[in-house]
Amino acid sequence: MDATVIVDDAIPFYMPSGNECVLFETAFRQGLPVMLKGPTGCGKTRFVAHMAARLGLALNTVACHDDLTAADLTGRFLLKGGETQWVDGPLTHSVRQGGICYLDEVVEARKDVTVVLHPLTDDRRLLPLERTGELLEAPDNFMMVISYNPGYQNILKSLKPSTRQRFIGIDFDYPAAEQEVQIICKETGLDRMRCVPLVNLARSIRNLKDLDLEEGASTRLLVYCATLMMAGISPLEAAQATLIEPLSDEESAKEGLLEVVRATFE
Ligand SMILES: Nc1ncnc2c1ncn2[C@@H]1O[C@H](COP(=O)(O)OP(=O)(O)OP(=O)(O)O)[C@@H](O)[C@H]1O
Numbered sequence: 001m002d003a004t005v006i007v008d009d010a011i012p013f014y015m016p017s018g019n020e021c022v023l024f025e026t027a028f029r030q031g032l033p034v035m036l037k038g039p040t041g042c043g044k045t046r047f048v049a050h051m052a053a054r055l056g057l058a059l060n061t062v063a064c065h066d067d068l069t070a071a072d073l074t075g076r077f078l079l080k081g082g083e084t085q086w087v088d089g090p091l092t093h094s095v096r097q098g099g100i101c102y103l104d105e106v107v108e109a110r111k112d113v114t115v116v117l118h119p120l121t122d123d124r125r126l127l128p129l130e131r132t133g134e135l136l137e138a139p140d141n142f143m144m145v146i147s148y149n150p151g152y153q154n155i156l157k158s159l160k161p162s163t164r165q166r167f168i169g170i171d172f173d174y175p176a177a178e179q180e181v182q183i184i185c186k187e188t189g190l191d192r193m194r195c196v197p198l199v200n201l202a203r204s205i206r207n208l209k210d211l212d213l214e215e216g217a218s219t220r221l222l223v224y225c226a227t228l229m230m231a232g233i234s235p236l237e238a239a240q241a242t243l244i245e246p247l248s249d250e251e252s253a254k255e256g257l258l259e260v261v262r263a264t265f266e
């Protein structure tokens with residue numbers, strides 16, 4: 001094995017859709033934070049992992065939830081052996097060490113999180129730690145990345161313009177057909193001839209507007225389907241378990257999906 005192959009192996013596989021890699025790298029070099037938007041399972045997390053490895057940056061991912069506070073990100077004093085000791089949160093850790101701090105589903109986090117994000121994501125690049133009195137300046141190799149799914153967003157949970165407008169935005173969607181075929185082949189080892197109908201099936205499901213699905217079949221689910229097929233499950237059963245059940249609980253919608261699945265495999 002030559003050296004190039006080893007280097008490639010260390011970088012998680014990511015199939016680009018457009019200029020997102022160049023845009024991300026440029027944002028990093030210019031010290032600009034990035035916001036990734038797109039439906040579930042379309043490659044946002046994989047993209048960040050790929051870019052972090054490509055740029056040689058540590059990646060610190062935080063899955064945001066509705067209880068996540070600013071202190072969870074910055075850190076807090078904890079009791080250790082009778083003494084209180086400051087413990088850095090993941091954001092502070094990233095700012096001190098450099099690398100990418102990736103806040104996944106950031107719209108879920110509590111509103112006070114924006115207070116720490118604002119000075120860090122404009123030209124100041126500062127993280128004030130009120131409790132310790134420190135004012136940390138982000139190093140050149142620190143980058144803030146956030147992602148969210150605009151589909152689930154309700155008006156209460158959307159980001160304020162003053163937060164959104166601190167980020168460069170990259171819109172993600174399901175990959176184009178040929179790219180998606182290559183992704184499924186590469187991720188699962190299923191041969192191309194069997195990947196093509198799967199991708200066509202997913203594209204038909206995504207176009208089924210009248211079933212009222214919350215979201216279409218993701219690339220992630222296609223990878224699951226192909227994985228089951230590679231392990232010997234029949235295409236029909238694999239598709240039922242990955243392209244029907246995870247998409248809906250409604251009998252009528254499931255029947256509609258089954259029709260499309262049958263048309264592909266029977
Ligand atoms: N462009 C791509 N290149 C390589 N793999 C991809 C790509 N897009 C999707 N995948 C595959 O789909 C899977 C799901 O992608 P990923 O976890 O990045 O989705 P996501 O957009 O972060 O979803 P969520 O919003 O639910 O977190 C990956 O594990 C990978 O197998």
Ligand SMILES: [Mg+2]
Nearest residue numbers: 044045046104
């Ligand atoms: Mg993700």
